């Protein structure tokens with residue numbers, strides 16, 4: 001695990017019931033993770049307006065990761081289904097806004113997948129780290 | 140606005156990697172923060188008293204605690220600030236333990252990150268508003284899913300306390316795995332003698348309704364007010380008429396697989412699993428019935444004295460309203476045949492599972508309690524047990540210990556000696572012996588010294604047939620040499636898995652489950668029988684592999700939690716719900732389309748137009764409508780868009 005803080009800023013928006021708990025589990029298991037991400041908790045990925053991800057880019061984020069319960073497992077049954085459609089659209093829209101699509105990802109991590117959480121953040125932070133800070137653009 | 144920030148050391152859990160004291164000094168400079176403190180254990184009694192003192196003396200109007208996960212202590216601290224006169228929602232936690240100190244090593248970087256996490260929490264608490272819960276009526280009836288020993292225990296405890304309980308069991312009888320066992324460790328008392336009276340108690344209890352051969356189809360609602368649709372599967376027998384006389388079973392000419400006897404025998408196409416079944420009612424396995432398959436027969440209908448056979452019966456659905464749900468769906472035996480080709484993959488007749496052997500030992504089982512080889516029905520002279528088949532084996536994706544196999548193997552080894560005589564050679568191949576319960580280690584010792592069971596430490600690499608024997612090849616790792624034993628009968632101590640369909644049930648209930656299908660408790664130590672979905676509880680082996688004493692103890696624990704919940708006549712609902720700004724609502728009704736709980740409704744205004752309105756006590760606070768509303772007129776209390784954007788700013792700027 002890299003102990004050096006890179007120079008990128010990454011926002012992880014996670015749902016309370018699965019991914020936040022998965023990240024907690026990773027902490028409890030002392031699974032080392034990169035420094036360069038900040039977690040923001042929401043009740044459900046269904047709460048996440050894709051504009052929030054754009055807002056993060058506008059405010060200077062170099063990467064945005066959204067994670068919720070696996071399809072079918074949403075605490076509110078269907079939140080992540082609605083979310084998935086919007087997140088997918090956002091992914092296709094980003095290049096038109098001058099944002100590399102690699103700077104944005106959405107995924108699913110359950111409450112018991114501590115190791116998967118570690119893997120997801122590590123991979124994402126590494127990838128965005130390689131791209132470096134975001135330069136200019138419309139946002 | 141006067142914000143107080145309390146930064147926990149958590150002993151060294153946080154302070155070893157994060158400079159809590161330094162953070163307290165820095166946080167004092169944040170906007171609106173008038174008081175900061177670093178505390179050894181914030182959640183402790185003096186820690187909480189310190190927060191309350193600061194609220195009073197410094198006139199704090201909002202509080203941030205930077206410590207562990209909100210899932211751990213948000214409730215604790217909300218109560219703490221409330222006791223000091225603050226609205227509990229004017230409080231926020233910054234998770235600098237699970238999300239920072241525990242996942243990093245470099246103190247400087249971790250402290251910097253912790254500071255940003257605290258800044259985000261301060262930003263969030265700044266936007267917080269006092270929120271007040273609503274109250275809803277509580278339905279005091281309970282649904283128990285699964286009628287094994289755990290489900291029966293929960294049901295009896297609750298029914299004795301005066302609550303009305305419905306047990307939904309998917310087989311035609313309650314009893315679960317325990318009904319299939321012969322004797323039980325560590326006392327070697329007869330399983331049926333303990334269990335069947337409890338089954339009868341449940342059946343006769345005025346407060347218990349048993350719905351056998353039924354499954355939960357749909358669950359709506361929320362804690363205190365669930366609405367459950369239950370599918371009653373067609374048994375092709377009218378159970379109101381069936382008297383359980385078994386005449387049909389005797390006369391039925393067709394055979395089908397015998398689930399109850401774990402495939403050790405066949406049953407008739409119309410069957411009653413075992414003589415003490417509760418309810419004792421017949422059902423037709425239509426896949427094997429001649430009438431359903433070939434269009435002729437109808438023998439059962441001719442012999443039935445009660446005129447109960449109904450070939451046209453359809454599944455029916457009933458609805459129950461309950462306040463709480465207990466899941467007690469237990470476990471299944473690991474399907475070893477698919478995973479262990481080296482043990483013959485099920486093709487060597489004299490290699491059987493622990494559960495099959497349990498049926499063979501049972502006096503009311505298919506062999507009448509006579510132990511014999513499957514291949515030639517002779518009594519075995521050499522019996523070998525192999526432990527950890529489908530447990531503690533990464534190669535088959537089962538890293539966990541099934542917790543009962545060491546003990547049931549010792550039990551079966553002892554019973555082998557008493558069934559087949561002292562001169563029978565009995566070997567047990569093991570990795571380690573796990574005997575942690577009361578009287579368990581002594582039981583293993585008895586098997587070894589009193590009954591002369593040979594324990595061989597090592598894994599068996601191969602089983603193969605040779606000259607009418609099953610050759611057992613393995614390593615004795617204590618003596619360090621290969622062993623090869625010609626056995627007459629080999630019993631695999633097959634591990635346990637979650638019940639078939641457990642993940643699907645979890646999705647129906649909106650509860651969490653792990654990669655093996657075991658349901659996830661809310662907290663492993665503090666909330667071991669609750670799930671993260673309020674009002675849904677767990678009991679028995681569905682949560683993790685367990686033996687009977689532990690399942691029953693947990694079941695009673697679960698019952699007490701349910702009683703605690705339902706002792707109240709009203710429940711407070713979370714005030715973190717959606718609210719519509721009706722002045723901006725355009726009446727597109729998209730919120731009504733997407734809400735999984737039907738919380739938004741059309742409300743007619745005085746001018747005759749309609750706007751959306753969210754029923755607070757129905758809203759579960761997911762926020763799907765908020766992200767859907769095209770004019771942004773819905774807001775989620777506690778998670779407003781402003782609060783999210785403010786957090787983003789803190790995390791990203793400066």
Ligand SMILES: Cc1cc2nc3c(=O)[nH]c(=O)nc-3n(C[C@H](O)[C@H](O)[C@H](O)COP(=O)(O)OP(=O)(O)OC[C@H]3O[C@@H](n4cnc5c(N)ncnc54)[C@H](O)[C@@H]3O)c2cc1C
Pocket residue numbers: 284285286287288289290307308309310312313314315316317320322323324325353354355467468469470471472493494497543547550635638639640644678679680681685686687688690
């Ligand atoms: C071979 C073997 C030997 C054992 N020997 C011993 C022993 O000697 N001593 C001991 O203490 N323990 C022993 N155990 C363990 C013991 O069987 C378990 O501890 C016990 O059965 C757990 O009870 P339960 O009620 O949680 O689950 P179960 O007994 O598995 O009951 C679960 C019930 O739920 C039902 N169900 C499942 N899914 C659904 C659904 N979706 N809807 C409705 N109903 C459903 C099932 O049909 C079943 O009736 C043994 C286990 C095995 C496999």
Ligand code: FES
Pocket residue numbers: 015016017018019043044045046068069074075076079080
């Ligand atoms: S609660 Fe996790 S995605 Fe809906």
